[in-house]
Amino acid sequence: MRNLIAKSLHLKLFLLFALLLAGFSSVHLLIRYYWTLPQLVTLEVENDKKDIKKLGSAFARIQSEMQRLAYDNAVWDEMTRAMEREDTTFLSKNYHIKESLQSLDLNGMHFYDYTGKAISHFALENNGEVISDSLFQIASEQQKAQFLIVQSDEPVQQQQLQFKSGVISFNEELILFVSSTIVPSVGTGKVYGSMLVWTYLDDKISRQLTEMMQRHIQLHTYSNLSKEKLIIPFEKYKSYPEIRTQDELIYVSFNDVFGQAQLVMAYKKPKRMFTNQLIEYSMGIALISSVFILAFIYYLIDKVVINPLTSLRRTVYRVIKEGDFSQETNIKRQDEIGHLAHLIDGLFSTVDTQKTILVEANQKLQKLSDTDELTNIANRRALMQFLKLIERERESALFPVSLMMLDIDHFKGFNDHYGHQAGDNVISKVAEALNGKTRSNMDLVARYGGEEFTILLTQVSEEEALLVANKLKQAIWDLKIPHEKSPTEKYITASVGLTSCLQADDFEIEQMFRIADSALYEAKDSGRNAVLSKMYRKHSSEN
Numbered sequence: 001m002r003n004l005i006a007k008s009l010h011l012k013l014f015l016l017f018a019l020l021l022a023g024f025s026s027v028h029l030l031i032r033y034y035w036t037l038p039q040l041v042t043l044e045v046e047n048d049k050k051d052i053k054k055l056g057s058a059f060a061r062i063q064s065e066m067q068r069l070a071y072d073n074a075v076w077d078e079m080t081r082a083m084e085r086e087d088t089t090f091l092s093k094n095y096h097i098k099e100s101l102q103s104l105d106l107n108g109m110h111f112y113d114y115t116g117k118a119i120s121h122f123a124l125e126n127n128g129e130v131i132s133d134s135l136f137q138i139a140s141e142q143q144k145a146q147f148l149i150v151q152s153d154e155p156v157q158q159q160q161l162q163f164k165s166g167v168i169s170f171n172e173e174l175i176l177f178v179s180s181t182i183v184p185s186v187g188t189g190k191v192y193g194s195m196l197v198w199t200y201l202d203d204k205i206s207r208q209l210t211e212m213m214q215r216h217i218q219l220h221t222y223s224n225l226s227k228e229k230l231i232i233p234f235e236k237y238k239s240y241p242e243i244r245t246q247d248e249l250i251y252v253s254f255n256d257v258f259g260q261a262q263l264v265m266a267y268k269k270p271k272r273m274f275t276n277q278l279i280e281y282s283m284g285i286a287l288i289s290s291v292f293i294l295a296f297i298y299y300l301i302d303k304v305v306i307n308p309l310t311s312l313r314r315t316v317y318r319v320i321k322e323g324d325f326s327q328e329t330n331i332k333r334q335d336e337i338g339h340l341a342h343l344i345d346g347l348f349s350t351v352d353t354q355k356t357i358l359v360e361a362n363q364k365l366q367k368l369s370d371t372d373e374l375t376n377i378a379n380r381r382a383l384m385q386f387l388k389l390i391e392r393e394r395e396s397a398l399f400p401v402s403l404m405m406l407d408i409d410h411f412k413g414f415n416d417h418y419g420h421q422a423g424d425n426v427i428s429k430v431a432e433a434l435n436g437k438t439r440s441n442m443d444l445v446a447r448y449g450g451e452e453f454t455i456l457l458t459q460v461s462e463e464e465a466l467l468v469a470n471k472l473k474q475a476i477w478d479l480k481i482p483h484e485k486s487p488t489e490k491y492i493t494a495s496v497g498l499t500s501c502l503q504a505d506d507f508e509i510e511q512m513f514r515i516a517d518s519a520l521y522e523a524k525d526s527g528r529n530a531v532l533s534k535m536y537r538k539h540s541s542e543n
């Protein structure tokens with residue numbers, strides 16, 4: 001795997017992006033769990049506490065409204081007089097009116113003297129039925145002590161107006177009450193008794209609270225609720241680290257006048273400003289968009305950098321493999337990759353030019369090494385190469401093949417008489433004549449050495465070869481180069497030894513030379529300016 005990565009830019013890039021994605025996700029998760037979520041949770045707890053505080057205030061407001069109502073009626077001189085006289089008729093006529101109680105959302109209105117003795121009372125069920133035995137009429141002394149203010153045998157002479165209010169339970173019914181001392185209209189003085197108003201803690205109150213809180217508030221009795229629920233005592237809600245549980249509702253308990261939790265208010269817990277699901281979605285969306293963004297960046301880098309580099313690499317590889325430096329990268333850009341491609345094109349072009357120069361130089365060198373300097377015809381080396389080629393390509397249609405050895409007659413005498421330079425000129429002229437009388441594409445005229453030539457004929461019969469040999473001999477005579485020192489002729493002449501190999505299988509280079517040489521020897525011996533053909537025989541068959 002490491003090897004694969006080391007070799008591929010694509011893989012490196014892919015790995016880098018995978019790392020980026022993993023890094024991004026980790027950072028996102030860390031921020032989420034160690035910073036965002038705790039902050040949101042703290043904020044949520046704060047908001048829940050604010051709600052509970054608001055709930056407490058709303059409940060207090062209901063109580064203070066009842067208190068105002070009690071004040072409006074209790075602090076009235078007419079009332080003090082009626083209380084003094086224990087004028088129940090006055091009280092009944094003015095206060096014990098069903099409609100006014102209902103319109104005030106009250107269930108009961110009671111008057112007591114300063115000792116706590118009930119003087120007049122009026123109480124209604126919610127359906128409008130009069131309660132004959134008012135709960136407060138039959139209340140115990142202990143209970144009375146909680147909701148009434150004055151209970152001394154002696155009348156209190158001078159006292160400020162006083163209130164008591166709270167929740168109390170009677171016969172498993174929860175009741176909200178307010179009691180007020182009855183004092184003259186100045187708000188202070190002799191206490192004539194107490195007035196008490198009360199209401200069931202039921203739907204009426206729940207509706208009022210719902211309206212004030214702008215959210216549905218249910219009322220429950222503490223003892224009716226499952227003990228598994230988290231019920232937060234209103235007095236302690238501030239110290240609670242968490243308000244929420246798995247429950248749908250938040251429960252807040254309020255104490256009765258004895259300090260016992262009696263009333264529970266419940267409301268649907270407000271929707272979180274955040275939900276885990278929302279954060280999960282955001283994480284998911286962030287991850288998906290990151291994948292897309294990284295994929296797009298990957299695509300861009302691939303298109304802009306890696307692909308052009310790959311194309312460059314392929315071109316360079318192909319050029320090296322094929323050895324054809326005339327190719328181009330075909331990348332036309334202004335940036336660094338464009339410059340690199342331009343440089344590579346330049347390099348290719350330089351190599352191509354150098355190569356051409358080298359090839360030409362090699363060709364020239366080849367030609368030089370195959371050419372005789374004096375005569376400009378093939379030299380012995382080229383001749384031998386051609387013969388070896390024939391030997392190798394036996395199957396080819398070159399046969400029959402004839403080999404002639406041609407030697408200028410009495411050349412020593414010519415040289416001695418006319419000088420070496422003149423001798424050179426003769427050699428050149430002879431070569432030219434031989435070349436002119438042979439087929440350039442089928443035959444080869446080579447200078448074998450000194451004043452000796454070899455003529456190789458392909459695809460000719462023995463007879464034809466003999467004709468050619470004679471033609472060549474005649475061509476030299478026809479040059480009519482005077483040779484005063486020749487004992488045989490007045491012009492330069494040559495002798496030719498010839499042999500022809502008809503079968504490819506019989507062809508042996510050395511044997512060809514041997515027989516042609518021997519024929520030449522015999523031609524010379526016969527008086528020169530002669531052609532002598534000798535039958536070819538394979539070396540092995542000769543023996």
Ligand SMILES: Nc1nc2c(ncn2[C@@H]2O[C@H](COP(=O)(O)OP(=O)(O)OP(=O)(O)O)[C@@H](O)[C@H]2O)c(=O)[nH]1
Nearest residue numbers: 407408409410411412413415420421423424450451
């Ligand atoms: N000018 C010149 N002379 C050469 C060259 N190569 C060889 N020779 C001369 O050619 C002569 C060859 O002489 P020989 O081999 O004795 O034979 P010949 O005098 O030609 O007599 P035959 O061959 O028997 O007819 C020698 O004198 C060589 O010096 C050359 O390149 N230029």
